[in-house]
Each structure stands twice: as C-alpha cells, then as structure tokens.
Amino acid sequence: MDSDTSEQQIACVYCPEDGKKTFPPKKGSLEHVILSALGGRKGSRNICCMDCNNRLGLEIDDVLARTFAPLANQFNIQRDRRGAAPIIASKETLDGAQLEVGPGGQYRLKKATVTESETADGRPSFYVQANNLEEADRLRGSYLKKFGPNAQTTTEYFATSTPAPLHAFELKFGDAEKRSSAKMLLTLLATSVHPDRIRSDELRDIVRYINGEINIGHRVQPWLNIAMPATKEEYRFGHVALVVASAELKQLVGVLLLFGTFKVTVLLSDSWSGPALGVRYCVDPCSGHHDTDRIDGETLAQSFPQSEIPCDADLGADIGALIGELQERQRTKLIMGVIEEVKARIPEGASQEEIKRIVDEAANRLTKELLKIPYKRRLDL
Numbered sequence: 001m002d003s004d005t006s007e008q009q010i011a012c013v014y015c016p017e018d019g020k021k022t023f024p025p026k027k028g029s030l031e032h033v034i035l036s037a038l039g040g041r042k043g044s045r046n047i048c049c050m051d052c053n054n055r056l057g058l059e060i061d062d063v064l065a066r067t068f069a070p071l072a073n074q075f076n077i078q079r080d081r082r083g084a085a086p087i088i089a090s091k092e093t094l095d096g097a098q099l100e101v102g103p104g105g106q107y108r109l110k111k112a113t114v115t116e117s118e119t120a121d122g123r124p125s126f127y128v129q130a131n132n133l134e135e136a137d138r139l140r141g142s143y144l145k146k147f148g149p150n151a152q153t154t155t156e157y158f159a160t161s162t163p164a165p166l167h168a169f170e171l172k173f174g175d176a177e178k179r180s181s182a183k184m185l186l187t188l189l190a191t192s193v194h195p196d197r198i199r200s201d202e203l204r205d206i207v208r209y210i211n212g213e214i215n216i217g218h219r220v221q222p223w224l225n226i227a228m229p230a231t232k233e234e235y236r237f238g239h240v241a242l243v244v245a246s247a248e249l250k251q252l253v254g255v256l257l258l259f260g261t262f263k264v265t266v267l268l269s270d271s272w273s274g275p276a277l278g279v280r281y282c283v284d285p286c287s288g289h290h291d292t293d294r295i296d297g298e299t300l301a302q303s304f305p306q307s308e309i310p311c312d313a314d315l316g317a318d319i320g321a322l323i324g325e326l327q328e329r330q331r332t333k334l335i336m337g338v339i340e341e342v343k344a345r346i347p348e349g350a351s352q353e354e355i356k357r358i359v360d361e362a363a364n365r366l367t368k369e370l371l372k373i374p375y376k377r378r379l380d381l
C-alpha cells in the first residue's frame with residue numbers, strides 16, 4: 001500500500017480529461033454512499049471536486065431523491081445535512097387553502113392565511129387559518145393591532161390529518177436514477193479501496209457512464225431478483241449498499257437496496273484485477289443508525305445469477321410489505337400522540353362531563369385521521 005503524504009494529490013474522478021482538478025487524499029468534496037437526501041450518513045472524500053459533486057448532484061442525485069421523496073416524507077426520515085424529511089406538494093385544499101404533506105405524511109396548510117371581511121354591521125372581521133396555536137395567535141395579534149380591539153375575530157386551527165398519498169406514488173427509474181445508483185455504489189467502493197483503484201482503467205467505463213459520457217445503461221438493472229445476505233432487523237426498511245468483487249470472475253458488482261424494497265444491481269466492472277472483496281453499508285434513515293461490515297465477496301459474487309431476470313411479482317409483494325409497515329408505524333405514532341394529548345388536556349379534578357368532552361373530541365379526531373379525512377377543529381384563543 002502506498003502511504004499518503006501531504007504532497008500527494010489525487011485527481012477528481014469526474015472532471016474532464018483535459019482539466020482535472022486535484023486535491024490531497026481525503027480532502028475532496030464529500031460524496032455520500034447513500035444520498036444524504038435519503039438519510040445516508042457515510043461518505044468518501046477521495047472521489048471528486050466540489051464542482052463535479054454539485055453538477056452531478058443537480059443532474060442525477062436530485063432526480064433520484066425526488067423519485068423517492070414521497071417515501072422519505074412518509075417515513076419521516078432524518079437527514080444529516082438537509083434536516084427533516086422532504087415536504088410534498090398536495091392538490092388538496094381545505095376551505096380554499098392549499099394543503100401540503102409535511103414530514104411523516106401529515107396534511108398541513110402550505111401557508112397560514114388571514115381572510116379579511118366585514119360583519120353585517122360594518123365592523124372589520126378576519127378569519128385566520130393556521131397550522132398551530134402559536135401561528136394562529138401571532139397572526140391574530142398582528143391583525144388586532146391593525147384593526148383595534150373592536151374587530152370581530154374568528155380563528156380556526158386546522159388539526160393535521162394523515163392522508164395516504166402513497167396512492168399517488170409513481171416510481172419511475174430512468175437514466176438519471178440509474179446513474180445516481182451506480183455513483184452511490186462507486187462511492188461505497190471508494191471508502192474501502194486505495195484511491196488509485198477508483199481511477200484505474202477497469203472502472204473507467206462506469207465513471208464515464210455516471211458522468212453521462214457513454215451509455216452502458218444495460219449494466220444497471222432495477223428490480224433484479226438477486227440474493228443478498230440477510231441484514232439485521234433494524235435495517236429491514238432501511239438502505240443497503242453492497243459491493244462484491246470476485247477475483248476469479250474478474251467482476252465487480254454492486255447492489256443497492258432502498259427502503260428495504262427497491263433493488264438495483266450494477267455491474268461496475270467486468271475486468272476487475274483486484275482481490276475478492278465484500279463491503280456492505282446499512283443505514284436506517286429514521287434512526288440514523290448505520291453499520292459497515294465485510295462479507296465474503298468471492299462466494300457471494302459466484303452465487304449471483306449469470307442470466308438476469310427482473311422479477312416484478314416479488315417487487316409487488318415487497319411494496320405491499322413496505323406500505324404495510326409504513327401504515328403501522330404511522331398508526332402507532334398517531335394513537336400514542338392522541339393518548340398523550342388527552343392525558344395532558346384533562347385538568348386535575350375535572351368533572352366527568354369535562355373528561356367525556358375531551359375524550360369524545362379525541363376519539364372523533366382519531367377516527368377521522370385513521371380514515372384519512374382532512375378536517376379542522378376550532379381553537380379557543
């Protein structure tokens with residue numbers, strides 16, 4: 001193994017041949033194995049410059065991230081650099097106000113609004129639509145200042161509801177998604193081999209493919225029925241990236257499993273000259289837990305089928321399991337949340353009648369949320 005000295009420079013893998021930017025080992029731009037938009041944590045700084053990272057981020061990674069955004073939203077994944085799960089646009093409205101799907105699949109108002117009008121006797125009136133008490137109170141306060149205490153106010157608070165936008169989850173897996181998948185697997189490889197290996201001839205084609213210079217899309221197979229070693233239960237609905245190399249077959253194959261369901265197999269090289277290799281990275285995008293382990297690459301690579309048969313039937317069953325898990329998690333969270341709220345809202349020494357009113361309201365709301373009916377509830381300010 002070469003030792004890295006501070007004078008050594010390595011070239012960006014994705015820069016054009018006639019103008020490659022260079023950087024010291026481990027000082028390049030941070031490339032994530034699993035995209036940070038999907039909750040990935042681990043990365044490599046031995047691959048590319050910041051310009052190429054940004055360029056390919058816009059060109060391919062953002063496309064893949066958008067494709068999986070509905071799932072990332074519904075699972076309420078926790079992201080390292082980009083914060084909370086993505087927000088999804090919704091066509092739904094409530095009393096004319098545009099709704100959106102917030103992290104965790106919750107309907108909410110896209111924007112708090114105030115509608116001004118007049119009462120029958122000519123006094124100013126305004127109607128506040130807000131997502132929470134603080135927001136409603138703030139808007140109410142600023143309008144009271146504007147109109148004075150004589151204004152008639154009606155303030156309503158929309159409690160959020162959980163819809164099932166997965167009905168509209170359309171999974172396209174085009175050229176950009178394929179290239180981004182190949183890039184993630186190449187990044188995993190870069191975390192475990194010498195930087196020179198990533199820059200060798202045996203990986204040149206896949207690098208050029210990721211870069212959009214050549215089309216070897218046939219080497220990237222979504223939904224291929226290929227056996228992977230079992231992962232810990234914790235990662236059952238997480239992401240797995242796996243690279244395995246066979247010295248005997250001279251093949252380097254990568255497998256990506258997103259949300260424990262969507263499998264993409266990439267032939268990274270068919271002229272591998274290195275040793276047998278097996279590296280696996282698992283991350284649960286909800287908890288942020290992640291692990292990297294080594295596996296027996298030679299044996300695993302040899303077990304991969306030589307004829308490649310996509311298996312849509314298996315994918316259908318897997319998606320069913322994924323949605324079942326998602327609904328179960330959301331239901332549990334919802335029920336526990338309502339129970340906590342009821343406990344907090346019942347004052348000490350409350351009368352039977354008062355308790356009944358609070359419990360009835362909560363039961364009514366829970367029913368609507370479980371039935372995915374958007375609704376609002378009036379808030380006393």
Ligand SMILES: [Zn+2]
Nearest residue numbers: 012015049052
């Ligand atoms: Zn570059």
